[in-house]
Amino acid sequence: MTSWDKFVDSFFNAKVAWEYLPKIIDGFWLTIALALCIIVTGLVAGLLLAVIRSLGVRPLNWLIIFTVDLFRALPPLVIIALLFFGLPAAGVTMDGFTATWLSLSFVLMAFSEEIFWAGITAVPRGQWEAARSTGLGFLQTLGQVVLPQALRMTIPPLTNRTIAITKGTALGSVVAVSEILGAAQAGVSFSFNPTPLTLGAFAYVILFVPVVILGRWIETRFAWKR
Amino acid sequence: MGFEDFLQAFFSREVFEQSWPILWQGLQVTLWLSLVVVPLGLIGGVILALLSTVKSRWVAWPLWCWVDFFRAIPPLVLLVFIYAGLPFAGFEVSATGAVALGFFLNTGAYYGEILRAGIESVPRGQMEAARSTGLTRWQTMQHVILPQAVRNVLPDLISNTLEVVKLTSIASVVALPELLFQARQAQSVTYNATPIMAAAVIYFILLWPVVRFLSRLENRQLSGRR
Numbered sequence: 001m002t003s004w005d006k007f008v009d010s011f012f013n014a015k016v017a018w019e020y021l022p023k024i025i026d027g028f029w030l031t032i033a034l035a036l037c038i039i040v041t042g043l044v045a046g047l048l049l050a051v052i053r054s055l056g057v058r059p060l061n062w063l064i065i066f067t068v069d070l071f072r073a074l075p076p077l078v079i080i081a082l083l084f085f086g087l088p089a090a091g092v093t094m095d096g097f098t099a100t101w102l103s104l105s106f107v108l109m110a111f112s113e114e115i116f117w118a119g120i121t122a123v124p125r126g127q128w129e130a131a132r133s134t135g136l137g138f139l140q141t142l143g144q145v146v147l148p149q150a151l152r153m154t155i156p157p158l159t160n161r162t163i164a165i166t167k168g169t170a171l172g173s174v175v176a177v178s179e180i181l182g183a184a185q186a187g188v189s190f191s192f193n194p195t196p197l198t199l200g201a202f203a204y205v206i207l208f209v210p211v212v213i214l215g216r217w218i219e220t221r222f223a224w225k226r
Numbered sequence: 227m228g229f230e231d232f233l234q235a236f237f238s239r240e241v242f243e244q245s246w247p248i249l250w251q252g253l254q255v256t257l258w259l260s261l262v263v264v265p266l267g268l269i270g271g272v273i274l275a276l277l278s279t280v281k282s283r284w285v286a287w288p289l290w291c292w293v294d295f296f297r298a299i300p301p302l303v304l305l306v307f308i309y310a311g312l313p314f315a316g317f318e319v320s321a322t323g324a325v326a327l328g329f330f331l332n333t334g335a336y337y338g339e340i341l342r343a344g345i346e347s348v349p350r351g352q353m354e355a356a357r358s359t360g361l362t363r364w365q366t367m368q369h370v371i372l373p374q375a376v377r378n379v380l381p382d383l384i385s386n387t388l389e390v391v392k393l394t395s396i397a398s399v400v401a402l403p404e405l406l407f408q409a410r411q412a413q414s415v416t417y418n419a420t421p422i423m424a425a426a427v428i429y430f431i432l433l434w435p436v437v438r439f440l441s442r443l444e445n446r447q448l449s450g451r452r
Contacts, residue, residue, distance in 0.1 A: 003316065006315075006316070007315050010314040010315055011311070011315065069434060069438065072388075073392075073429060073430050073432075073433040073434050073436075074392070075392035075393065075395035075406070075429060076392075078406055078422070078426050079426075081406060081409075081422055082422050082426055085413060085422060086413075086419035086422045087419075089235035090231075090235055090236070090419075114444070118444065121445075171396070173306075174302075174399060193314070194307075194310065194314045197306065197310065197311045201307055204299050204300060205298055207298075208298035211298070212294050212298045213294065216294075
């Protein structure tokens with residue numbers, strides 16, 4: 001066998017690919033489900049924290065800033081390890097999916113809170129004052145005047161951050177979640193052939209290349225006018 | 227479970243003292259690894275950013291595909307592919323080699339995008355003015371464009387570097403004995419979550435100043451934009 005044949009047989013083995021394709025497809029859907037859970041939880045929690053922060057209660061704000069800093073400083077895999085391998089010591093056991101979901105949601109929450117907060121503070125004070133003087137309440141001003149303007153500004157950085165954190169779903173493979181990477185690795189160890197990894201890489205490309213391109217487009221479309 | 231048990235499980239002084247030597251080794255590897263992969267990624271990024279200034283479509287299209295491909299593939303997938311896949315193709319790679327290559331490809335793409343944005347933020351007139359004084363294209367790049375480009379995107383560069391340092395924790399997956407890996411080892415020996423908690427605290431102490439600094443930098447940038 002020539003080295004080229006050997007290469008093709010290793011990485012593009014049709015028989016192995018056919019056998020493990022269903023597993024990779026299952027992993028594909030699991031990755032999407034996990035990603036959607038993280039995006040929804042992370043962004044909602046982040047927005048909530050930013051809104052609470054805008055109330056201006058000092059001790060509460062310190063707590064929020066500390067939480068945000070904490071999850072910006074810790075590597076996501078360390079948080080996952082802490083939840084999955086550490087928490088059982090406290091009697092709390094969770095499966096890998098939950099651990100990955102919670103960890104990455106915390107991380108996205110932290111990053112998105114920063115971005116939402118930056119957006120809120122970027123809306124000129126005069127807007128607040130004008131809206132309040134027309135008789136709108138605090139929450140009405142926030143919800144109907146400030147946030148619509150703030151959110152628009154936050155879209156480009158938020159998209160990029162969300163994409164980066166969603167790619168962290170691959171970390172779930174470390175705690176036995178059979179998302180794309182987990183399924184691929186299992187396939188490699190059963191078939192002793194790296195073709196499942198090739199399939200996995202393809203799956204990620206199919207999933208994330210459109211997202212990356214979308215992110216690029218959004219970045220130019222909503223670019224901050226300077 | 228009482229508070230005492232909780233302390234014993236996560237903040238045991240005895241376990242900490244027992245596992246400190248191995249954690250310390252891990253911390254040194256993490257620092258050393260960061261000192262290797264950050265420059266590697268920066269070198270990759272500068273190359274990509276310089277290539278992006280070439281106005282030929284024969285350069286632009288492959289470059290675009292390269293950058294988007296490596297931004298779409300999760301770093302852990304790339305690392306596993308290099309470490310577990312390449313030996314099948316006859317390339318034996320050490321864990322360190324796999325991490326170095328993976329980070330070069332992945333973080334290079336990110337640094338490249340940031341530096342490209344930086345170069346584009348420098349007005350065209352600068353290039354023309356410098357060229358007209360007799361500087362060559364390369365001299366202009368080196369002495370006029372790049373210094374300004376780097377300054378313009380400094381917050382993004384620092385933020386990406388923070389992400390890269392955090393990302394070194396995925397090297398634990400290929401058994402490179404960095405901080406998280408050693409913490410997991412210590413945990414499995416002591417049957418206690420203290421080492422992982424200690425690793426998290428170490429990461430936090432190490433990276434919190436950077437997060438704080440970044441946060442202030444971002445706020446200043448924001449108020450400058452208003």
